[in-house]
Amino acid sequence: MFKIVSKQKIAPKEFDIWVEAERIAKHAKAGQFVVLRVDDQGERIPLTIADYDKEKGLIRLIFQVVGKTTAAMSCLNVGDSIKDISGPLGTPSEVEKFGTVLMVGGGVGIAALYPIIKELKLAGNKVITILGGRTSDLVIMKEECAKYSDELIITTDDGSEGMKGVVTEAMKMVVERGEKIDRCWCIGPSIMMKFGTKAAAQLGLPITVSLNPLMLDGTGMCGCCRVTVDNKIFFACVDGPEFDGHKVNWDEFMSRLRQYKDEEKISMDKFEAEVGEPSWQ
Amino acid sequence: MAVTFSKWKTPIKEQDPEVRRSNFKEVCLGYSIEEGMKEAARCLQCKTKPCVAGCPVAIDIPSFIKCIREGDMAGAAEVMNKYTNLPAVCGRVCPQETQCEERCTVGKMPGFEPVAIGKLERLVADWKYTQEKTASEKAQAASKGRVAVVGSGPSGLTVAGDLAKKGYEVTIFEALHAAGGVLIYGIPEFRLPKSIVKMEIDAMQDLGVKIECNAVVGKNITMQEIMEEFDACYIAVGAGAPHFQGVPGTTLNGVYSASEYLTRINLMHGYEFPGYDTPTKKSKKVVVIGGGNVAMDSARSAKRLGADEVTIVYRRSLKELPARIEEYHHAVEEGIVFNWLTNPTEYVNNGEGQLCGVKCIRMELGEPDASGRRRPVPVEGSEFFIEADCAIEAIGQGSNKVLLSTFPEMKLNKWGYIEADPKTGATSVPGVYAGGDIVTGAATVILAMGAGKDAAEAIDKYITENKSK
Numbered sequence: 001m002f003k004i005v006s007k008q009k010i011a012p013k014e015f016d017i018w019v020e021a022e023r024i025a026k027h028a029k030a031g032q033f034v035v036l037r038v039d040d041q042g043e044r045i046p047l048t049i050a051d052y053d054k055e056k057g058l059i060r061l062i063f064q065v066v067g068k069t070t071a072a073m074s075c076l077n078v079g080d081s082i083k084d085i086s087g088p089l090g091t092p093s094e095v096e097k098f099g100t101v102l103m104v105g106g107g108v109g110i111a112a113l114y115p116i117i118k119e120l121k122l123a124g125n126k127v128i129t130i131l132g133g134r135t136s137d138l139v140i141m142k143e144e145c146a147k148y149s150d151e152l153i154i155t156t157d158d159g160s161e162g163m164k165g166v167v168t169e170a171m172k173m174v175v176e177r178g179e180k181i182d183r184c185w186c187i188g189p190s191i192m193m194k195f196g197t198k199a200a201a202q203l204g205l206p207i208t209v210s211l212n213p214l215m216l217d218g219t220g221m222c223g224c225c226r227v228t229v230d231n232k233i234f235f236a237c238v239d240g241p242e243f244d245g246h247k248v249n250w251d252e253f254m255s256r257l258r259q260y261k262d263e264e265k266i267s268m269d270k271f272e273a274e275v276g277e278p279s280w281q
Numbered sequence: 282m283a284v285t286f287s288k289w290k291t292p293i294k295e296q297d298p299e300v301r302r303s304n305f306k307e308v309c310l311g312y313s314i315e316e317g318m319k320e321a322a323r324c325l326q327c328k329t330k331p332c333v334a335g336c337p338v339a340i341d342i343p344s345f346i347k348c349i350r351e352g353d354m355a356g357a358a359e360v361m362n363k364y365t366n367l368p369a370v371c372g373r374v375c376p377q378e379t380q381c382e383e384r385c386t387v388g389k390m391p392g393f394e395p396v397a398i399g400k401l402e403r404l405v406a407d408w409k410y411t412q413e414k415t416a417s418e419k420a421q422a423a424s425k426g427r428v429a430v431v432g433s434g435p436s437g438l439t440v441a442g443d444l445a446k447k448g449y450e451v452t453i454f455e456a457l458h459a460a461g462g463v464l465i466y467g468i469p470e471f472r473l474p475k476s477i478v479k480m481e482i483d484a485m486q487d488l489g490v491k492i493e494c495n496a497v498v499g500k501n502i503t504m505q506e507i508m509e510e511f512d513a514c515y516i517a518v519g520a521g522a523p524h525f526q527g528v529p530g531t532t533l534n535g536v537y538s539a540s541e542y543l544t545r546i547n548l549m550h551g552y553e554f555p556g557y558d559t560p561t562k563k564s565k566k567v568v569v570i571g572g573g574n575v576a577m578d579s580a581r582s583a584k585r586l587g588a589d590e591v592t593i594v595y596r597r598s599l600k601e602l603p604a605r606i607e608e609y610h611h612a613v614e615e616g617i618v619f620n621w622l623t624n625p626t627e628y629v630n631n632g633e634g635q636l637c638g639v640k641c642i643r644m645e646l647g648e649p650d651a652s653g654r655r656r657p658v659p660v661e662g663s664e665f666f667i668e669a670d671c672a673i674e675a676i677g678q679g680s681n682k683v684l685l686s687t688f689p690e691m692k693l694n695k696w697g698y699i700e701a702d703p704k705t706g707a708t709s710v711p712g713v714y715a716g717g718d719i720v721t722g723a724a725t726v727i728l729a730m731g732a733g734k735d736a737a738e739a740i741d742k743y744i745t746e747n748k749s750k
Contacts, residue, residue: 023501037458043549043558044458068558084458086495216549216559219456219497220681221521222541228532233525238683252532255634259534263560270555 001081002036005058010140013065013281014108015074016050022057024049024087030115031093031210031242034059035218037084038072045069046215046237048112049088050141059085062111062140065281068267074281089218090241093208095119099182100126102174102205103149104167104196106133106188110141112210113187121148128179129153130170132192136161167192168199175203184208186245190254197245207245211236213256227253290397291320298614302584305470305552308611309373309400314354317404321350324396327386332398335384337731338439340364342381342398349401358409361402366442366485367435367730369410369477370464372403375727376605410480414487424450426512426744431498431684434462435726436517436717438485439733440740445488447741452511454496456683459548462519464726466548467540469578471585472608475547499684504691504713512747513712513740516699517733520718522681525674526570530628535564535636539571539579539675546582564671567591568639570625571675572601577608579673580617591617592667596624596644596657622646622657626664628672638668678723698722706736712747714740 006018024034033048051060065071076082093116101120105113110131121127129149133139134157146152153170154162163170167188175181184207186196193209200207213225213236220238227236228249234240272278294310295301301308312320324346332342341360348357361368375381377399382388388395425448430437433455441451459465464478486492496502498518507514523538525531545551551561567583569576572595580591593612595602598621602609613619622644631637643663646655680697692700692709699708699715706714716732718724 023496027501027503041550041557043560084495086456086458086497086501088500089497216541216544217457219683221523222544223523223525223538224541226525226532233527233531249532252634256532256534258634260560260562263554263562267555267558267560 001083002085003081004076004078007076007078010062011138013074014062014138014140015065016060016062016140017076018053018058018060019082019085020057021059021085021087024085025052025054025057025059028052028059028088029092030095030119031112032088032090033112033218033241034061034085034087035089035215036061036082036086038069038076039083042072042083043069044084044216044218046089046212046218048210049115050111051115059087062108064108065278067264068271071268071271071275071278071281074278075275086218089237091239093119093185093242095123097124100128100180102171102179102181102184103127103129103145104171104184104186104188105129105131105145106167106192107138108140109188109192109210110139110145113185114141114145116185116187117145118148126150128174128181130155130167130174132156132167132170132188134158166195168195171196171199171205172203175205181205185210190250190257193245194250194254197248197250201246208242209245209248210241211243211248211253212241213253214259227256286323288393290394290400291316291323293397293400298611298616301471302581302615303587305582305585307474308471311407312400312404314352314404314408317349317401318352320397320401321346323387324350325386331384331386332381332396335381337380337727338364338734340381340402345405346396346398346401349405354405354408355412357405361405365730366439367481367726368402369406369481370435370473371727371730372399372401372406373473373477374468375399376725378606380727406481407477410477410484424448425741426450426748427452427510428740428744429454429507429511429514430517431507431514432456432462432517432519432717432719433460433482433492434517434519434717434729435464436519436729436733437462437515438482439730440515440517440714440716440737441490442485442488443734443737444740445485445490447737449741449744450489450491452491452493454498454502454507455492455494456497457548458494460492460494466544467575467578469543469547469582471581472578497683499687504684504688508712512744513714515706515733515736515740516684516708516713516715516719517717517729518681518684518719519729520678520680520698520723522679523674524677524679526625526676528625528627530630530636533628533630533636534634535562535670536628536672537674539569539575539673540678542579542673543575543582546586552582552586561586562671563587564669565589566667566669567671567673568625568667568669569593569673569675571595571677572597573603573675573677574605574608576673576675577604577612577617579675581612581615583671583673584615584617588671592620592669593617594620594623594625594639594641594667596622597646597654598622601654620667624657624659625672629666636670636672638666639672640664640666678718680719680722696722704735705739706732707739712743
């Protein structure tokens with residue numbers, strides 16, 4: 001059992017929790033994730049490790065309510081426990097002194113981007129961060145990302161904060177003003193990573209993305225998370241989750257994400273029928 | 282010799298195929314004690330005990346059968362307990378026809394079936410779990426040393442049980458949220474009820490074995506940490522990384538590895554969705570590729586989830602089928618269709634990323650290959666199409682690199698399996714032993730247990746010698 005020691009709602013339908021998980025905290029590195037199961041009837045879902053406190057033995061998880069399991073998680077409070085958490089899984093991000101790095105994030109993907117920003121900054125890089133969202137209140141972790149960034153650019157679709165528009169426009173702006181970018185990361189919804197990759201191709205930037213396919217065990221045992229990169233099959237849980245964005249087969253990746261759409265709805269409808277209108281979100 | 286007993290094994294009750302193909306309950310219902318006593322009477326009590334030589338953990342088969350014959354179930358359980366920690370599992374899933382029962386003297390007599398050793402083992406184990414636990418089965422405090430076991434499949438459980446009985450403090454590290462390895466995520470409920478596996482594992486915890494789940498060695502505990510903390514270690518992580526044939530369309534929706542398909546159903550209770558959260562597709566037309574037990578399990582599971590048509594595609598013929606013959610017969614009775622000498626060449630996209638069928642090609646058998654089996658060769662121009670909304674590849678598994686990639690000191694063979702002494706399980710790293718599928722490649726439950734049994738002896742010797750230095 002993994003006890004929740006703090007919980008905060010940080011955006012509509014988005015929650016930020018710290019959980020006791022000593023072994024995971026001890027070994028976690030940026031870019032890694034956990035697979036968790038809320039209760040005995042639960043499914044196993046992957047979530048990025050958004051931060052960790054090695055001394056206190058805590059890990060931080062940030063999640064958005066998108067279906068039954070995340071809705072059930074949002075009902076847990078401080079003092080409650082998550083049944084199973086396995087991790088840190090996946091290959092850590094490649095962190096070294098590259099020079100100038102461009103970090104692009106959106107949605108809950110920002111939670112996955114943040115620990116990489118932090119480690120890259122501590123490794124001596126100049127960090128330029130672009131965070132995007134539909135509106136201002138959906139852009140999470142602004143202060144924390146700012147702390148480890150030399151420059152933080154915010155974009156919103158409705159112009160409620162920062163630049164009006166999407167992250168790819170900010171990417172273009174940074175390159176056009178003459179910034180020499182040595183490495184670039186883009187983490188967010190799959191559609192954003194796909195277009196981030198397209199923009200990077202036009203701008204001549206290398207780009208690393210963190211793929212979030214469906215997973216089951218998360219340890220290379222089943223191939224549920226297989227993705228095609230450079231025309232070869234990889235298992236995102238052990239070979240990734242980070243890959244060269246230019247080589248990802250995006251259409252296939254996005255199609256595989258929709259595999260259980262009908263079943264996901266059945267599950268959520270059942271949850272709502274039992275728990276009621278999810279107004280807490 | 283005057284023979285006074287039946288030529289045939291005492292019949293055993295099974296669920297009717299018409300009923301069982303739509304439920305996940307156990308197919309074979311087991312013997313009653315009376316039926317068991319009757320079957321036990323068929324044993325000749327040979328002095329030479331050829332059956333024992335056929336059992337990888339060398340259970341004293343005639344002795345426990347003699348107890349059953351006399352109605353002494355407790356005595357039978359006591360004999361069995363000396364040799365095996367998983368009798369309820371092995372009585373169900375061992376391929377007895379190529380092990381103990383193959384060597385049975387009765388079975389050698391023309392027209393006679395061997396004694397049903399597996400079913401008798403199962404009877405004793407199931408009986409034992411209905412009894413109160415005795416004091417000797419409860420945890421003992423003594424500690425001759427500390428041993429870490431990585432992986433809680435049959436091999437790891439055997440080492441743990443044997444070492445606990447010898448007075449060691451044993452901790453099993455398991456990556457998944459439940460212990461049992463392939464017994465819990467691979468072999469379906471209808472062949473091996475999970476309640477039975479749980480009882481055997483609980484019995485082991487009563488002996489003092491600790492099980493830590495969600496412990497991914499190499500990720501949240503390193504081998505370094507384990508070697509500092511324990512006197513010895515046994516690695517039994519199995520061969521769990523699925524192979525894909527790699528034909529076009531492998532990443533289409535509706536195409537699964539058998540590992541994924543069976544893990545969803547067994548470990549995650551996908552067949553009870555939405556009571557359990559893990560979704561499992563209810564497919565209409567299913568094609569399973571492969572001829573092993575995993576293929577049979579996948580096909581029979583798909584049928585139970587409500588598929589109208591389940592076809593097994595196998596590149597060789599019935600004669601070469603690696604699955605247990607009992608499972609093949611069960612599959613046929615349940616309406617599974619077999620396409621012999623056939624191989625898939627492509628998974629076909631319906632235009633929206635979903636599988637709509639499998640292109641196959643007929644094969645013929647050529648010259649024998651290195652394994653001695655005749656090699657299947659494609660017949661040109663024999664391509665045909667099977668309509669399907671689900672395809673499951675059950676073509677084998679390989680070694681998983683999660684642990685081994687973080688433990689470079691460990692010597693591996695060219696297939697990526699651990700190089701270990703076949704008699705003791707000793708590896709290239711002193712104090713670290715290995716056994717089961719991670720050494721041999723995918724094999725049987727009982728071979729993994731046999732390896733565990735030998736390694737437990739070797740680990741006991743290693744620690745005793747080290748401590749006396």
